[in-house]
Amino acid sequence: xxxxLSVIVENEPGVLSRVAGLFSGRGFNIExxxxxxxxxxxxxxMTITTEGDELIIEQIIKQLRKLxxxxxxxxxxxxxxxxxEMVLVKVSAEDSKRAEILRIVDxxxxxxxxxxxxxxxxxxxxxxxxxxAIISLLQRFGIKEIARSGTVSLRRAxxxxx
Amino acid sequence: xxxxxxxxLLECLKREGVEVVFGFPGGAVxxxxxxxxxxxxxxxxxxxxxxxxxxxxxxxxxxxxxGVCLVTSGPGATNTVTGIATAYMDSIPVVILTxxxxxxxxxxxxxxxxxxxxxxxxCTKHNYLVKDVRDLAxxxxxxxxxxxxxxxxPVLVDLPKDVMQAKTAFNYPEDVSMRxxxxxYKPHLGQVRKVAQLIKKAERPLIYSGGGVIxxxxxxxxxxxxxxxxxPVTSTLMGLxxxxxxxxxxxxxxxxxxxxxxxxxxxxxxxxLAVGARFDDRVTGKVSAFAANATLVHIDIDPTSIQKxxxxxxxxxxxxxxxxxxxxxxxxxxxxxxxxxxKHKGWLKQLKAWTxxxxxxxxxxxxxxxxxxxxxxxxxxxxxxxxxATEVGQxxxxxxxxxxxxxxxxxxxxxxxxxxxxxxxxxxxAQMAFPDALVIDIAGDGSxxxxxxxxxxxxxxxxxxxxxxxxxxxxxxxxxxxxxxYQKNYCETCMEAQPDFVKLAEAYGAAGFRxxxxxxxxxxxxxxxxxxxxxxxxxxxxxxxxxxxxxxxxASLTEMLLV
Numbered sequence: 001x002x003x004x005l006s007v008i009v010e011n012e013p014g015v016l017s018r019v020a021g022l023f024s025g026r027g028f029n030i031e032x033x034x035x036x037x038x039x040x041x042x043x044x045x046m047t048i049t050t051e052g053d054e055l056i057i058e059q060i061i062k063q064l065r066k067l068x069x070x071x072x073x074x075x076x077x078x079x080x081x082x083x084x085e086m087v088l089v090k091v092s093a094e095d096s097k098r099a100e101i102l103r104i105v106d107x108x109x110x111x112x113x114x115x116x117x118x119x120x121x122x123x124x125x126x127x128x129x130x131x132x133a134i135i136s137l138l139q140r141f142g143i144k145e146i147a148r149s150g151t152v153s154l155r156r157a158x159x160x161x162x
Numbered sequence: 163x164x165x166x167x168x169x170x171l172l173e174c175l176k177r178e179g180v181e182v183v184f185g186f187p188g189g190a191v192x193x194x195x196x197x198x199x200x201x202x203x204x205x206x207x208x209x210x211x212x213x214x215x216x217x218x219x220x221x222x223x224x225x226x227x228x229g230v231c232l233v234t235s236g237p238g239a240t241n242t243v244t245g246i247a248t249a250y251m252d253s254i255p256v257v258i259l260t261x262x263x264x265x266x267x268x269x270x271x272x273x274x275x276x277x278x279x280x281x282x283x284x285c286t287k288h289n290y291l292v293k294d295v296r297d298l299a300x301x302x303x304x305x306x307x308x309x310x311x312x313x314x315x316p317v318l319v320d321l322p323k324d325v326m327q328a329k330t331a332f333n334y335p336e337d338v339s340m341r342x343x344x345x346x347y348k349p350h351l352g353q354v355r356k357v358a359q360l361i362k363k364a365e366r367p368l369i370y371s372g373g374g375v376i377x378x379x380x381x382x383x384x385x386x387x388x389x390x391x392x393x394p395v396t397s398t399l400m401g402l403x404x405x406x407x408x409x410x411x412x413x414x415x416x417x418x419x420x421x422x423x424x425x426x427x428x429x430x431x432x433x434x435l436a437v438g439a440r441f442d443d444r445v446t447g448k449v450s451a452f453a454a455n456a457t458l459v460h461i462d463i464d465p466t467s468i469q470k471x472x473x474x475x476x477x478x479x480x481x482x483x484x485x486x487x488x489x490x491x492x493x494x495x496x497x498x499x500x501x502x503x504x505k506h507k508g509w510l511k512q513l514k515a516w517t518x519x520x521x522x523x524x525x526x527x528x529x530x531x532x533x534x535x536x537x538x539x540x541x542x543x544x545x546x547x548x549x550x551a552t553e554v555g556q557x558x559x560x561x562x563x564x565x566x567x568x569x570x571x572x573x574x575x576x577x578x579x580x581x582x583x584x585x586x587x588x589x590x591x592a593q594m595a596f597p598d599a600l601v602i603d604i605a606g607d608g609s610x611x612x613x614x615x616x617x618x619x620x621x622x623x624x625x626x627x628x629x630x631x632x633x634x635x636x637x638x639x640x641x642x643x644x645x646x647x648y649q650k651n652y653c654e655t656c657m658e659a660q661p662d663f664v665k666l667a668e669a670y671g672a673a674g675f676r677x678x679x680x681x682x683x684x685x686x687x688x689x690x691x692x693x694x695x696x697x698x699x700x701x702x703x704x705x706x707x708x709x710x711x712x713x714x715x716x717a718s719l720t721e722m723l724l725v
Binding site: 068 | 473
């Protein structure tokens, strides 16, 4: 099962390498990894998405907690959480196809952020499902380049039980 | 008052209680060595940096204090990596100080530059590169704190040359606290009660103890629990000595070369208390068959050890000493209520029967001195008094099997990593910690040649370490596997060319003896152990003796090959 881990770390050199090394050294898989500063300049937030059965995820979380530079690890998969990924996609867009592409952009509430004679660059934000859907719709026009941010996620303020 | 980085370093070591540093100088650490004569800290000059790190490790294992080694940048640093990994696998508190090129040159591929922090990240508990002399005291404080607290381990501090030369005001941080590092020492009381109930109910309980019992100094609590409640004890290689090897409840080591009784006990127990052990593959054999009939309780300070290899029913994350003390408190009334030896009578009788059926033994083939006999003689001549280091391979397993280790910190062996060449420098470290103790390295002819250069170190510092080589002219353990599982294809395991170890000892200024006949074993070892100097005893043993019992790789513990 896919898990999203929110990892709060000391903002210091080598911390990314410690985390990445832990995954490679123990044969764990990183699907995506996002790192950014927080309001506290001494602290960074990593969002790691990874795959594995319960025992593997338990090991990953414990091993992360064992790293001296890791302050806190939360498995957001066990909580109600908002998750978003941002993707920039450069699509071939000849005149004849442009209207159709723009319609898809509109339906998915994406944004066109760059235009040229025969290309459009689209900014997509959403959860994994939405991104998979729009990319598969855009594929037939010809995707020339794609850049994905990896998932970022925050727990919801209200943890209503379903 | 302003001090240089080098002065601050030595002052910090002094305040951490460091008495001795094992090291080897070089360009990047000259500034430290320049200040060394002004410090009360003793320095042991080794002949290879691997010797320095193993000696620091042996010092730590024998004394329970943090071992320290000091080496230069580049090759000096990389030469310690095997020793760092050795200490990491066995959770030994060591601080490694490495020189580094000046900060301005870092990343330039400068002379003798290597990214040792990057290299050792996966084999240290933590490591640091100090880029500013103002951080130095604080980093060193943390390094020692990390090395000795929680689950102990090696911590490396990389020291650029310009940082050692720079000056700053010295402020020693009295306290050390890290928001991201808070080991769990206190046991959860609910879990403790659950364990106590399980112990009370168990009919066939067993304690499986590991190195954590020694590093947490909880052998007293463990021994109380075993004796008061009549629970038999087995242990890993790392745990030897935590429970007296001459106690009637002692079953011997478990695992690949464990005793028949210990391995049968694991398979037949209804409750196993794993204390400070980590279910290593050499211990469990086939994991799915391990402890098949038992409820497993696992006490360990490191949460990652729990549920890593084997699924346990009752985890208890805590310092072993505190957990066992809490259990003692919980069980004290019950201990007096009844005679537990009577309650466990059937179980203890069964264990005795297994020992009678297949005791730890060996056959004398007549083709030379049995190596096991040599170990038995060492045990008889030294019982309880010697600190014994081992190399790795057959010599190590025979030592583990045939020595009756009666106290903790007396058996020094590379368990997790299995590092050949560990024993002799580790013995040097132990001898530094206990100058008057009898320190013996039980070696093989293969292993001893991996750090034989340290003879010069031992002789130079008058360290009377005794090396007993069980010389069979083979890399014996690999040969044994080739014999049993690879159709006797002794490819590259026969070491035909070897030095004359007696002459070699003499060339270094040590004493050398050779034993070729059984009748000489006792008198020559007696004589050697009495000498106040470094000694090599080259014992020519039966060449193709094997270590038994043996659980073939991947088999379950009950599928032992026996004598």
